[in-house]
Amino acid sequence: MNIKQQFNLIPGIILAFILYSFSQALNNIIGTEILMYEKSPFSTAMLAIILGLILGNIFNIRKGFLIGLDFTQKYILKLGIIFLGIQLKPFEFIQFGTLAIPLILICIIAVLIVIKLLVRWIKISKGMSYLIAIGSTVCGTTAIIATAPVINAKKSEVSYAIANMTVFGIFAMLLYPYFANYYFQGNELLAGLFLGTAIHETSQVAAAGVIYDQQFNSPETLNIATLTKLIRNTFLVVMIPLFAFLYHRGEKVDKKYSIISIFPYFVLGFILMIVIRNVGDFIYLTENNKMTDSWSTVVNIIGYSAKIFLTMSMAAVGLSTNLKDIRKMGFKPFVVGLVSLLTVGLISIFSIELLTKIIT
Template sequence: MTTTTRPPPPPPASSSSFGAKLRDELGACVPGVVFATAVFVASAEVASRVSIATGTPVSAVPVAILLGAALNNAPGGVSLVPSATRPGIAVASGRLLKVGIVATEVGELGAFAVPAALTSVGAGLFFIPRLAATFSLAPKLGSLLAAGTSICGVTAIGALSPAIAATQAETAVAVANVVAFGTAGMLTLPYVARYFFADCPEAAGLFLGLAVHDTAQVMGAGMAYEQRYGDEKAYKVAAVTKLMRNLLLAAAIPALAAAHGKGGYGVKTAAAIPPFLLAFLSVSALRSAGDAYFASAAAGYDDEEKEKEEEEEEEEEEKLKLKRRETLERRWRTTVKYVGGELAPTFVGTALAGVGLSTSASVVRGVGATPFLVGAGGAAVVGGVGLASALTLASVLPKYRARQSEKESAAAAAKAKAKEFAE
């Protein structure tokens, strides 16, 4: 009787092999991230020298994108970007951008950004497919153009394309529109925002967050506005407004799939929300909770501890508690300022240099003019709604703040009067 010897089973993957794989992946990414960072640093130096020479502030963001695109699209169709840097450039233009967005401080204005985003996205999803039908474009292409223009650029196109079974050619044309008009908007709309909203950075940020296509492009436009005009508020509002648009992706993808007879089957709403958005909202909640804690602590000291100090000598334990609280608050403010003011702009700038290094002119070659006419019309619709929303905010916000100031003054006066009466 012949016995068959079975080969031993393969050994289970050890932690050392996992560590080696992780090291290999990180090693493959480092050259590209360093290369993108070098492009951003060089762009910042060029922008600084041009600013000094001309006396006009020049942002490093468009310089980084244009320099990266020039390196990737040299004359003769040659790319000067080393092939070894490609994996890292993809990480820089994708994951690093998301880390930068999560690290960005959250501005106010959420209550107005939500209806403004709903109006802008709704207008694009309604008008662009009808405009595409007028120009005899395929319905699926019209929906891809609507999603890319209205919601979040390439991310929306990538999510919608398999849901409606769009062809590769239709997807490529929609992406080309986002690249063309989103880049044009990123480079030009900061000047439009300044022209209309020089005295209202919140409105400028809202306009940029609604009118520019892709998330990376909005961050680039907001950072360009901040660097050129020294206005950080507009940058933060633009980021928050864009993320409000991105959240609408979860509802828009099933709806568009249903419109094409797919019924939205197989489209998971939760999967349509990028994980970095959840991280952004979590960090936002943490920031708000921290600010609220220290604000309430300060108010408690003003109302209780200060009165106690005036009436009798404060006990040593209370002094130590106050000192620890002040130290903790100082560290909190320093950390928030560093992460939001230093770390986030560096990550976003490096990511946008990676976007430029990843941009290829071949994306827009060989595409007819008709899809771009529809794309231009769609960009005008979404941008027009964004401008109208920002103009509304610019007219409403001063009145709202004046009313809030009056309420605070009245409350302070009533409190002072009550205290005087009690004494």
């Protein structure tokens, strides 16, 4: 990327940051000054995406902003997720990971079966059904874009599938944090596992975790949800070759795909931050160490920055989403998308309930 291209990113990034800052200020005004609550009943991340959707569809966002907004959604989001690793410890990574993997496997298998049965009834294209299936079970838009070339999906099918992930993912992102807190009675572990397995996109899971944290003062739920989702993302390495095999079964296929090109490397950054946190704790959090306060400050700054970056990415998603394009896409694929969302949510709840009975 040359210097000119780097400068082109600035307007969109600044716009996302301004909307984040405005959402933060508005949230405080609504909660403490208008409603007179000690804490706002809304969250900054929720306001950022809702305001982004409203502003992005009322005003014509110029192309000069869209480049930076796209960068914010892709890379600043990943930086925010990497920074979240500073809040976890290795034993938590192992503990939560061993709980998350069986839940993820159950959800993936269940959704694939339901979508296969539903597609026979509702009759959408084979390519569309595969894209919606992998987007719903693994990691949303990223999985769709990575899978499309290996099953020769049409551009229209890719657009429909991505619209599915956007619409239902936003719906889940805004509602599931409140549902999870109510249904699991404030249990941080169970709420985090649910958010991490029941919502499509990495950005949406992270935002749902931020909303939960902001509303119910639970950074642990944010950490668990993010970790669960990142483990889920790594299944992309297995699912894409599997889908390619199933789609082209009986055909001669010359097209090759690289596991290296589809692996979500920011997961490694997340793990690296966990290691840095724990090495730092071992070195600095000892008695009579003069650097203890400084290290704690660094950890807090990185953790707070992660939430800013995640909220900025949600503002960028809202500003970039064109509701007119989504309305043109017909209803059949959205029926499949809705059913897959509900299926993964219900299976997640059932699996979590079953798991708690086994381990207690």
